Amino acid sequence: MTIRITRREFAILTGAAALAPPAFAQTTPAFVTRAIPGSDEPLPTVGLGTAQIFDTADDATRQKAAAVLQALIANGGRLIDTASVYGDAEIVLGDAIASAGLRDKVFIATKLEMPDAAELKRSLARLKTDKLDLLQFHNVHDPQQSLAQFKEWKAQGVCRYIGITSTRHVQYPAIEAVLEREQPDFVQIDYSLDDREAEERMLPLAADVKAGVLTALPFGRGRLFHAVHGKELPDWAREFAGSWAQFFLKYLLGDPRVTAVIPGTADPAHMTDNLGAMRGPLPDPDQRAQMVQFIMSL
Numbered sequence: 001m002t003i004r005i006t007r008r009e010f011a012i013l014t015g016a017a018a019l020a021p022p023a024f025a026q027t028t029p030a031f032v033t034r035a036i037p038g039s040d041e042p043l044p045t046v047g048l049g050t051a052q053i054f055d056t057a058d059d060a061t062r063q064k065a066a067a068v069l070q071a072l073i074a075n076g077g078r079l080i081d082t083a084s085v086y087g088d089a090e091i092v093l094g095d096a097i098a099s100a101g102l103r104d105k106v107f108i109a110t111k112l113e114m115p116d117a118a119e120l121k122r123s124l125a126r127l128k129t130d131k132l133d134l135l136q137f138h139n140v141h142d143p144q145q146s147l148a149q150f151k152e153w154k155a156q157g158v159c160r161y162i163g164i165t166s167t168r169h170v171q172y173p174a175i176e177a178v179l180e181r182e183q184p185d186f187v188q189i190d191y192s193l194d195d196r197e198a199e200e201r202m203l204p205l206a207a208d209v210k211a212g213v214l215t216a217l218p219f220g221r222g223r224l225f226h227a228v229h230g231k232e233l234p235d236w237a238r239e240f241a242g243s244w245a246q247f248f249l250k251y252l253l254g255d256p257r258v259t260a261v262i263p264g265t266a267d268p269a270h271m272t273d274n275l276g277a278m279r280g281p282l283p284d285p286d287q288r289a290q291m292v293q294f295i296m297s298l
């Protein structure tokens with residue numbers, strides 16, 4: 001009689017520690033950056049999303065933000081995504097970045113609701129900077145939306161890159177039209193292992209117009225963690241992921257058209273875990289197909 005055991009059971013039986021989940025954040029020195037399309041500037045592929053978590057500029061929030069920021073920098077990250085409408089987030093981040101002297105070490109992306117000079121001035125003041133790395137038009141819903149004012153600000157040196165965003169699929173036709181016509185440097189859309197609509201038209205179009213892609217909601221606002229609650233990482237995934245977070249993020253980074261993922265977290269340990277997705281191998285196309293099958297089977 002043949003007894004079949006999994007690699008994990010074999011590891012437990014033999015005490016083979018090498019088959020424990022790899023802690024990429026701690027053990028693998030090199031990490032993945034991707035060039036921003038149209039430039040040769042490398043951007044670390046895992047950033048920080050800040051919606052809803054830093055809404056109130058109280059002491060507890062400020063401490064959390066400072067700790068998450070330190071974890072971001074200590075583990076090779078740079079990109080912070082925020083918005084003028086994320087409560088006090090710009091204030092909390094601006095103060096934390098300035099008081100730690102980190103302005104040169106971070107890539108600040110914020111979003112405006114309108115091409116409005118007063119709103120821009122307020123964001124710059126709150127973020128305590130005179131130049132943004134990326135200025136995005138938040139939730140574009142008009143296919144005729146002009147980016148002329150954003151381009152003018154870029155020409156004036158107020159920002160280095162411009163972008164458009166939306167996570168509402170009903171707005172995707174507008175995003176696609178503006179992306180094609182205005183050709184911003186970046187597009188930010190929702191993309192996660194269980195929400196892959198972006199693969200149909202958005203990612204090919206972004207590649208065509210050479211726009212960088214930032215993926216909002218990479219965990220589906222935490223939905224993916226609920227889906228795998230109480231489950232172990234499958235053995236086949238341990239070759240490239242040391243945690244569920246890295247599994248979910250590496251699915252996205254396995255597509256070379258994705259420039260960076262921006263998971264939201266107020267927890268420095270989660271920030272470190274997420275940044276581990278920049279290290280070690282990425283899943284190949286067959287493994288990505290297996291990941292989709294796995295998540296759809298839950």
Ligand SMILES: NC(=O)c1ccc[n+]([C@@H]2O[C@H](COP(=O)([O-])OP(=O)(O)OC[C@H]3O[C@@H](n4cnc5c(N)ncnc54)[C@H](OP(=O)(O)O)[C@@H]3O)[C@@H](O)[C@H]2O)c1
Pocket residue numbers: 048049050051052053081082111138139165166167168188215216217218219220221222225245262263264265266267269270271273274
């Ligand atoms: N229209 C737009 O432009 C738009 C819309 C929505 C979002 N966004 C951007 O996209 C970013 C990401 O979206 P999101 O923050 O709403 O959702 P998300 O990144 O999909 O999920 C965040 C959730 O995952 C949890 N989490 C993070 N890392 C984890 C880890 N390693 N292990 C376990 N749990 C973890 C967080 O909890 P903890 O805090 O406990 O870690 C939080 O509950 C936003 O912050 C924002 O910057 C843009």
